[in-house]
């Protein structure tokens with residue numbers, strides 16, 4: 001069965017429309033998918049410690065202890081065939097909780113290396129979907145703000161080898177219940193044309 005890693009980082013937890021959609025997407029990949037949920041708000045990661053920071057920049061040996069959590073989080077990534085990230089936009093960027101996760105998983109000599117000035121991603125590429133929720137609009141006719149989040153996240157995931165990244169934009173959620181319902185409905189419609197989220201029958205249960 002496919003293994004899915006679902007990263008959630010909304011302070012609104014179960015009430016987050018993006019989180020609801022991402023959990024639904026995990027089930028739509030396959031009803032028996034093994035889904036690992038890493039909720040970065042319910043179970044916050046500790047701030048980076050000096051040992052980790054020094055070892056990352058090569059000023060000290062790799063102390064295993066400092067890397068334990070980083071190894072665990074990278075291990076969750078390595079074990080997944082699909083990556084789903086549900087993230088709100090916070091001040092035009094990724095929320096702090098997601099940035100901290102990135103600081104643990106984007107690690108030189110472990111998930112990327114540099115050769116002749118070029119960064120080489122060391123993780124196997126896999127389908128990655130980012131559900132991006134925002135109060136306002138940054139795309140389309142109603143756009144009134146910058147979006148540093150999606151280009152940044154696409155860039156940093158690419159550094160570690162994840163290039164197959166698709167965004168599902170839930171914009172204008174501050175508008176109220178109707179806007180939330182409309183954004184969800186439009187996203188579900190678009191997903192129904194994506195083979196990864198196709199309705200049954202699932203390929204491996206065909207007789």
Ligand SMILES: Cc1cc2nc3c(=O)[nH]c(=O)nc-3n(C[C@H](O)[C@H](O)[C@H](O)COP(=O)(O)O)c2cc1C
Pocket residue numbers: 009010011012015016017018019087088089090091092093133134135136137145173174
């Ligand atoms: C600290 C903070 C910063 C925010 N910054 C932005 C922003 O820059 N642009 C925007 O459109 N919405 C912004 N919002 C609104 C959220 O993106 C919006 O409420 C979104 O629907 C939250 O999704 P969630 O329920 O998945 O957390 C911000 C909200 C918070 C709490």
